[in-house]
Amino acid sequence: MAGETxxxxxxxxxxxxxxxxxAKQIWxxxxxxxxAHRGLLWDEPDFVADVxxxxARQSNELYHRVGGYLMSAGMSGPKSTSPGEPFPQDVEVREQASRIRRRLTTGSPEDRFYSALQDRANVEIEGALREDRNFDNRREW
Incomplete structure (x- = not known):
């Protein structure tokens, strides 16, 4: 079940x-x-780094797969916001990933993951704001 603590x-x-x-056990x-609940990424950064x-020691493919699973945990779940505002969940992801990255070694597997998570949150934020602007431009009333 998604979002399990x-x-x-x-x-x-x-x-x-x-x-x-x-590798078979890991896969x-x-x-x-x-x-996992998204809080795992913020509350257990050492666990995230370890996995x-x-x-990454096994293969680049496995690293990307594991990163994808963790990304799913961090970015999934319901979202709601007011028109013209980014989703608070995406803002949280961006801010938490940035906070954690400050203590990581640049270029490490975990830094690359949190950087990608931060980038994904930025894309989500920009997309939500762009969608709202486009909707406003289509209004004819």
Whole structure:
């Protein structure tokens, strides 16, 4: 179920599989990351770094897949806002990713992930604002 808050036991099981170095285990358990609550990305940046580094050690393909699962956790869920305003969830993602990146090594797997998350939030924010402007321009009443 998307948006699940994973307790320490669940995180430890996932981390154990990633740390095993067994690509089959990592591929099998990685999809669970997409069901995590977005808070995991902000509350557990060391966990995120560990799984991304473990995936990157296996292959670029696995790193991108794991990053995609984490991105899904961070960007999914219902959104609502007032016309002309960005979605607060996207603003939160951008701000939290920026905050976490300040303490990361530039170019590390986790820095690249949080940078991509920040970029994705910016695209979502710009798209929402552009859509509102286009809607306003089409009004004829």
């Amino acid at each position: 994973y307790n320490r036991e669940v995180l430890d099981v996932i981390l154990k599989a990633f740390r095993s170095g067994d 099998a358990i990685a999809p669970l990351l997409s069901g 991304l580094q473990a995936a």
